[in-house]
Amino acid sequence: MTPRTMVVTALLLGAFVAAAGAYGLLYCLSRLRDRRGLRIGSYLSYTALSVIAAMVIALTPLHAGWKVLIAASCIAYLMIPPVTWRYLTRLHRGEKKSHDPRFAKHADRHFADLFRRA
């Protein structure tokens, strides 16, 4: 590994996780707000994540095992936001009224909308 490829590889790995965060954030916001722009943003973030993963695999001198790990992580990152979201939605479905009636009202209405859309 040359000094230059070391820095490039490290930056790509950081960008890989940052893109996963952007995808997760935009995915959640698109579910909350139901806006097309946010949904497209989440797709673009995941595309960026995949491109970075492909660059790590194709361009960096990491050992093959780490490249397999990056590819597997890329798939795992795709799953985490929707799976977590579905899990949280299912958990909140049985949620009893919260202690503060103001927030409970908001939350109930919001989640009812989400379920209706689903």
Add this chain to the structure above:
Amino acid sequence: MYRSQRLGLKYLTASTVMFGAMIVFGLLSSIYYIQPGFLLNIFNFSSAKIIHIDGLVIWLLMGFIGSVYWFVPQELEREVDGIGLAELLFWVFCAAVAVVVLVLIFVQYGAANQWSMWFINQGRKYVEAPRWAAVGIVVVAGVFAYNVIATTVKAGRTTGILTVLIADLIPLLVLYFDAFPQLTSMSQDLFWWWWLVHLWVEATWEVLIGCIMAWTLIHMVGASRRVVESWLYVQVALVLGTGILGLGHHYFWIGTPRYWFAIGGVFSAFEPLPLLGMVVHAVYDAGSRHLQAANRPAFFWTLAEAFGNFLGAGVFGFMMTLPQINMYSHGTQWTASHGHFAFWGAYGCGVIAVLYLALEKSRGCNGLDGRAWKWSFALLNLGILGMAGALLVAGIDQAFFERAVGGSTWNAYLAMQGRPWFIESMWARFVFGLVFAAGYALLVYDLLAIGKSQRAAVPQVTAAAGS
């Protein structure tokens, strides 16, 4: 208010003071990089750095202990068992910390003998406090664990959060015994020392802050206990599943067998996965409440905790964790960049959230808001982002020129100190350190003032209504 909650407030206050001490000595440490002769032979860099990093451990530990003493009586609706002893030990703990800081400032170091180890400095990073103080920490942690466990036993009931907390307190205490061995082999010493440092920070502390944030969500926004506890179990399983063997990424260059490369790298790569789940949860909760909460500072600091944890531990950590990168980045300012951001995101923000929550209740307010907290929130987060960014640039420069090009020689190290990018990054770190310190000053001002006018307004309104 329970006596335990008053004790919790004292711990949180002491934690805030230690937070300030950590910042002062952090700023001092940063000056040596831009003025290498600063306080030479009077108060050397090593002493300032020791108080900075040990101050970090102590302010967070005090914050955690204070948070638990605050929440446990509410959880079990009874006073904490052995509260008198806990109150006594709080003062002993504070006095011990003060004595240790004074010794580290005025005595600093001693000969390589048992006396120095017992009364000046143990000489092991993060646990430099002399041995008598280390014994004291075991006593405080033991009484703290007893308080929680005995209260639960006497209450005759438990909750999911409390059960997880009790299960966590035992390894938290046991792992601290790793601060005591005196091994002559550096490899063996580091092997066990990481059990303390890594397994505290990336396992037991993660679970502890998970429990504290679970209680925070219940009391701050009235989140359903069933939801919070279910999520806590999932998070604890994921964090422990990835975090325990993530220990391996500290075993890369200390003389351990080669298989630690694979174990450390693989589990470190898994570590950002649960952090992304936490971000999803934070956005879900924040969005479902339309970013509204009665206690706005606590709410926003809770959100900052999820995002800071992901960025600091996840993004900054993964950048340098695979062995082929870590060979060059290990022990450079790159590590310091990750350390600053991750500690702040994972723990600092959480402790500040609890501070605001406890203040709201203790001052009898129904919600907290204002302008000062927003400024302190912005300055503290801008400061840490700037420091982490500056250290990242310096670290990359160091890994590139000193390690990869220069071959990690003494000459390369010295040449590195004069490189423009390194020097400019050190200046940037100092400036952003000042921004962070300004944020802290505003935080203290806000903690002293917030809610007091609201509380004062209540009797006036009542009196007006009565007349």
